[in-house]
Amino acid sequence: MTGPNASGKGTVAQRLLTEGMVRHHVSMGQLLRDVAQEASNTPDQKQVLDCLLGSPDATSHLEHCLRNRLLIPDAWTEALIELYLKNHPELHTSVWLLDGYPRRLEAAKHLMALLDELNIPLLHVLHLRVPEAEVLRRSLLRKREDDNKETIRSRYRIYEQEILPVVEHLEALLGTHQVSHIDASTDTGQTNSREIIYQRVKYTLSSAGLTS
Template identity: 25%
Template structure:
């Protein structure tokens, strides 16, 4: 299957993408991983991306599109993939359609993870991350450490990232509504959008998504 995963910041896209890709036996292709891989390997695209990032500028769509196309052309993605963080706007969505059309394939579904805005703010603003290892993540309401401010796993100090405060989260949501949400309408016109309520346990959301994909296939 060829799937695009969309949803606001804090919807759990990264977590769901990993579970769904494993269940469907397809690679999880995230924009963040694409950038990191190209930059660390020193590819031409990575060098181009870095030149913009070093100046604090957005990487142009054509560079991001080329990275995505290169990754989707690799052998492990021949039978399908799950895109997370790409496309991020309608221009990228149109470019993706053209890429797939040139290969004689098309998207199967666009999964839209739906989370109320107040819940997004609560999820992100309540996150606390370990200074020793950023994969150790806790939450003031949903996943409290045994000792406040201390990582259960390694004993490191837990802190709130600067961009995890409520004001910044609401700004990020505005950017999402302006830039990314229009792609949902773009794909809805193609009959590809499947909306998944993303509240509840991670496994419950994954089960909803898998059930929706099966029924969509049928």
């Protein structure tokens, strides 16, 4: 599942997990935060992470990227997702959701090769579409310290320049029947916007034969 910031990916993922439509939720953002925290708290883990990512300053750079919401180098995310999938065999035989990854074309190519190597089928791609103006409105309402108009618009540019080509690549590779573009925008007056977005996702998955 992919989409711009503030498109509702986390909320949708939690609902899919709670309602049993997926067995596991793998968030690249959470995975990165977890490994960075472990490395910062434990010297041995820092050494392992720096070695895995191929740089003695990898942990510090990773923390900087997370703190400033910058894109992580492809080689690092590729190494982390490969290690994670190989260390979690339950993901080889169950329906699970990958949230917020891949974010670049080369990472997408690596992921597809990795899934093929591990015999993990990619069942469907969910792309949550939200226009920039609504992303700006939602993000400012959250009142996060690092959210301002400039940074929000900058992240949306990254979405347009990096993530949309990934979606287009996957659609060309898998076919339109396996990639769904879901309207995740809502009217400003709707108080149940999260439910509306979730029901759109659920309907899409049901139409694709992916719900019981």
